Amino acid sequence: MLFIDFSxxxxxxxxxxxxxxxxxxGLNTSLCNxxxxxxxxxxxxxxxxRNTSSTTTLSTGAPPDCVLSPLLFTLLTHDCTAKFxxxxxxxxxxxxxxxxLISNNDETQYREEVAQLAEWCGANNLSLNVSxxxxxxxxxxRISVDHPPLTIDSSTVERVSNTxxxxxHITEDLNWIINVTSLNKKGNSASTxxxx
Numbered sequence: 580m581l582f583i584d585f586s587x588x589x590x591x592x593x594x595x596x597x598x599x600x601x602x603x604x605g606l607n608t609s610l611c612n613x614x615x616x617x618x619x620x621x622x623x624x625x626x627x628x629r630n631t632s633s634t635t636t637l638s639t640g641a642p643p644d645c646v647l648s649p650l651l652f653t654l655l656t657h658d659c660t661a662k663f664x665x666x667x668x669x670x671x672x673x674x675x676x677x678x679x680l681i682s683n684n685d686e687t688q689y690r691e692e693v694a695q696l697a698e699w700c701g702a703n704n705l706s707l708n709v710s711x712x713x714x715x716x717x718x719x720x721r722i723s724v725d726h727p728p729l730t731i732d733s734s735t736v737e738r739v740s741n742t743x744x745x746x747x748h749i750t751e752d753l754n755w756i757i758n759v760t761s762l763n764k765k766g767n768s769a770s771t772x773x774x775x
Contacts, residue, residue: 580749581677581693581729582742584711585700588673589648590640593704594618597655604657614651649673655703662695663688671745684724697731709734713742717751 585591597618598611618641625632641648649672656675661668665688669676677696679689700707714736716726729736741750741757748757 580715580717581679581736582713582715582744583675583677583696584708585673585675586706586708588652588705589643591704591706592618592641592651592655593639596703597651600655600658604654617647659696659699662692665689666692668696674745676744686726690729693729693731707731709736712736714738715740715742715749715751717753
């Protein structure tokens with residue numbers, strides 16, 4: 580499983596590219612124009628204490644704290660689909676995971692899927708943050724084999740024994756020990772807080 584991290588996912592949305600995809604999906608022209616108007620020409624300034632910077636106008640990206648941003652990102656990435664039937668791409672807001680089902684020790688389709696995903700990201704102005712992207716290998720054979728490191732754009736993806744995905748710890752042996760321990764700690768700290 581490859582857990583992908585994007586660099587500033589919402590900030591890199593190109594409005595015209597999103598609108599083109601929305602048109603292909605058959606969205607109403609007035610709704611597309613409203614979204615384009617919403618995403619372009621947004622004034623922004625920064626306040627620190629009593630000081631305020633000069634205003635600049637933004638014409639790319641979606642506001643990070645806006646409830647529409649995850650939906651717009653989901654619509655932008657709707658056409659990012661698995662090339663091979665042995666792979667699945669799971670998406671939720673700006674989280675994306677590639678699940679490769681490998682048989683007969685042939686990782687070719689999984690690796691090609693990842694390469695295609697990297698190309699798709701480049702074509703859609705999305706930057707993969709390879710240093711934060713993680714791979715978890717789940718190998719349940721009696722005798723496991725070595726899996727060569729996965730690379731994206733000449734950078735090696737870190738292989739880990741577990742990672743957190745949508746609030747759940749995914750481990751290479753699919754056990755729930757880390758999740759149960761984490762929930763116990765949260766429960767204990769909540770009960771300590773409520774009795775204080």
